Amino acid sequence: MTALLEVExxxxxxxxxxxxDDVSFALAEGELLGLIGPNGAGKxxxxxxxxxxxxxxxxxxxxxxADITDFSTDRRARTGLALTHQIVKPLRAMTARDNVAxxxxxxxxxxxxxxxxxxxxxxxxxxxxxxxRLVGIENHADAxxxxxxxxxxxxxxxxxxxxxxxxxxxxxxPLAGLNHVEAARLADTIVDLNRAGMSIVLIEHNLxxxxxxxPRLMVLDNGRRIAMGAAKTVMEDPFxxxxxxxxEAGDAAA
Amino acid sequence: xxxxxxxxxxxxxxxxxxALSLNLITGFCGQISLGHAAFFGAGxxxxxxxxKSGWPLAPALVSGAVLAAAFGFVVGLASxxxxxxxLAITTMGVGFLFIGFVRKQQGLGGELGLSGIPDHGLGPxxxxxxxxxxxxxxxxxxxxxRRVWAGQAFAAxxxxxxxxxxxxxxxMRYKLTAFVLGTALAGLAGGLFAHFTRFxxxxxxxxxxxxxxxxxxxxxxxxSTWGVLAGAVILTLMPELFRFxxxxxxxxxxxxxxxxxxxxxxGLAGGIAALTARLRGAT
Numbered sequence: 001m002t003a004l005l006e007v008e009x010x011x012x013x014x015x016x017x018x019x020x021d022d023v024s025f026a027l028a029e030g031e032l033l034g035l036i037g038p039n040g041a042g043k044x045x046x047x048x049x050x051x052x053x054x055x056x057x058x059x060x061x062x063x064x065x066a067d068i069t070d071f072s073t074d075r076r077a078r079t080g081l082a083l084t085h086q087i088v089k090p091l092r093a094m095t096a097r098d099n100v101a102x103x104x105x106x107x108x109x110x111x112x113x114x115x116x117x118x119x120x121x122x123x124x125x126x127x128x129x130x131x132x133r134l135v136g137i138e139n140h141a142d143a144x145x146x147x148x149x150x151x152x153x154x155x156x157x158x159x160x161x162x163x164x165x166x167x168x169x170x171x172x173x174p175l176a177g178l179n180h181v182e183a184a185r186l187a188d189t190i191v192d193l194n195r196a197g198m199s200i201v202l203i204e205h206n207l208x209x210x211x212x213x214x215p216r217l218m219v220l221d222n223g224r225r226i227a228m229g230a231a232k233t234v235m236e237d238p239f240x241x242x243x244x245x246x247x248e249a250g251d252a253a254a
Numbered sequence: 255x256x257x258x259x260x261x262x263x264x265x266x267x268x269x270x271x272x273a274l275s276l277n278l279i280t281g282f283c284g285q286i287s288l289g290h291a292a293f294f295g296a297g298x299x300x301x302x303x304x305x306k307s308g309w310p311l312a313p314a315l316v317s318g319a320v321l322a323a324a325f326g327f328v329v330g331l332a333s334x335x336x337x338x339x340x341l342a343i344t345t346m347g348v349g350f351l352f353i354g355f356v357r358k359q360q361g362l363g364g365e366l367g368l369s370g371i372p373d374h375g376l377g378p379x380x381x382x383x384x385x386x387x388x389x390x391x392x393x394x395x396x397x398x399x400r401r402v403w404a405g406q407a408f409a410a411x412x413x414x415x416x417x418x419x420x421x422x423x424x425x426m427r428y429k430l431t432a433f434v435l436g437t438a439l440a441g442l443a444g445g446l447f448a449h450f451t452r453f454x455x456x457x458x459x460x461x462x463x464x465x466x467x468x469x470x471x472x473x474x475x476x477x478s479t480w481g482v483l484a485g486a487v488i489l490t491l492m493p494e495l496f497r498f499x500x501x502x503x504x505x506x507x508x509x510x511x512x513x514x515x516x517x518x519x520x521g522l523a524g525g526i527a528a529l530t531a532r533l534r535g536a537t
Contacts, residue, residue, distance in 0.1 A: 109403050
């Protein structure tokens with residue numbers, strides 16, 4: 001397997017806090033990697049460094065062999081990095097279908113001048129319908145986001161990210177806020193996407209679902225990578241248990 | 255139609271262009287501007303100086319638009335890092351800077367302004383026809399932009415810049431495009447205004463004018479081409495038709511702004527849309 005996304009020695013500092021400290025990992029093509037860790041471990045910071053919202057210093061990020069460390073967020077999106085937000089961020093002034101179609105038209109919005117003349121949206125609207133069906137919210141296509149329940153909005157985020165035809169899909173806590181049944185169903189959708197060939201990094205707090213669907217895990221704690229490997233092995237690691245359950249529990253387990 | 259009515263038509267068409275041009279920036283792309291009159295003024299002074307130095311009207315008007323757009327590009331570039339209320343303050347500052355600069359330039363007539371701007375040679379009917387045609391073209395351009403992919407991208411930026419970026423939209427370029435288009439049209443309106451009045455002073459492009467243009471956009475319905483067009487016509491004609499209002503023009507604009515923001519944030523366009531929706535629901 002070749003590495004599709006490579007994160008190399010990434011450090012991020014916010015004032016006096018070292019949010020990430022020399023974190024490296026690689027995502028193989030077609031892989032579903034779980035990124036877990038307690039609150040404040042640096043998971044979302046990691047994601048923001050990958051998408052370019054914050055700039056790692058030091059560290060390099062490569063996508064499909066190309067160094068994208070100096071790319072802007074929008075250029076990274078066009079290069080093949082798609083993100084779903086922890087707190088859903090639909091464009092509230094357009095329907096679910098238009099939200100997805102806009103992302104599907106990324107090739108048409110790239111050049112501003114060309115975009116001032118291009119009108120035809122047939123292909124993109126069809127693609128939007130296809131993706132909404134794929135994530136199971138096709139019956140909400142004409143709805144405005146403000147009228148949709150959270151479960152549907154989480155799926156809308158996924159559909160919109162997929163519309164960018166990404167090489168790598170970054171999911172930031174897609175299951176958060178969903179009830180047990182909804183979470184399990186969305187987790188199944190993620191597995192289906194991965195089986196269809198999508199390479200995915202999944203940040204998630206719902207350990208049960210992560211353990212169920214992710215073959216490989218990376219664990220962050222206090223900005224450092226404390227474990228990486230097969231899900232079962234990682235969860236038996238005393239350091240990981242200590243990070244999650246507190247020091248004494250970890251000692252007891254060890 | 256008498257010459258007074260014709261001059262009202264011309265003035266209304268100029269304000270329609272101005273309001274629609276600000277609507278491209280503030281309505282479509284979500285970038286608030288409190289200094290739009292500066293670009294109106296840049297176009298007016300540039301076109302007036304050129305015709306005074308012997309240029310024909312058409313190239314002078316176009317040059318005024320180009321100069322305003324260049325000015326808009328620079329302001330846009332400087333404004334890329336500020337958002338929302340900070341952008342409002344920045345653009346307001348640009349407006350004051352423009353007036354302050356013009357007042358001190360002897361070449362621009364200083365406080366006394368520019369007089370003796372040459373006759374456009376079109377006659378009152380010709381000028382009215384030209385401004386109405388250009389206002390209609392601006393409206394057509396606005397409707398066109400709403401339909402194309404760029405319009406979708408503008409809407410996304412107006413809604414949420416960060417999300418737009420995550421969807422691969424080059425926010426910086428789109429913002430600059432909105433600024434350049436909007437300020438070019440404001441500059442064109444300025445050139446028309448200068449040749450309509452044939453006498454311009456710095457105060458004709460001051461803060462109260464910027465606010466008046468913004469009031470037309472908001473009262474008409476921010477983002478709606480038809481609403482803004484109606485807002486510009488109504489707010490231009492009202493003080494002219496009812497002379498007693500003229501003395502209290504700014505009070506009226508301010509009051510209407512407050513009422514709209516409190517009771518109908520969508521402006522005229524939003525109010526009419528809500529009303530038709532209710533009527534349809536009732537039947």
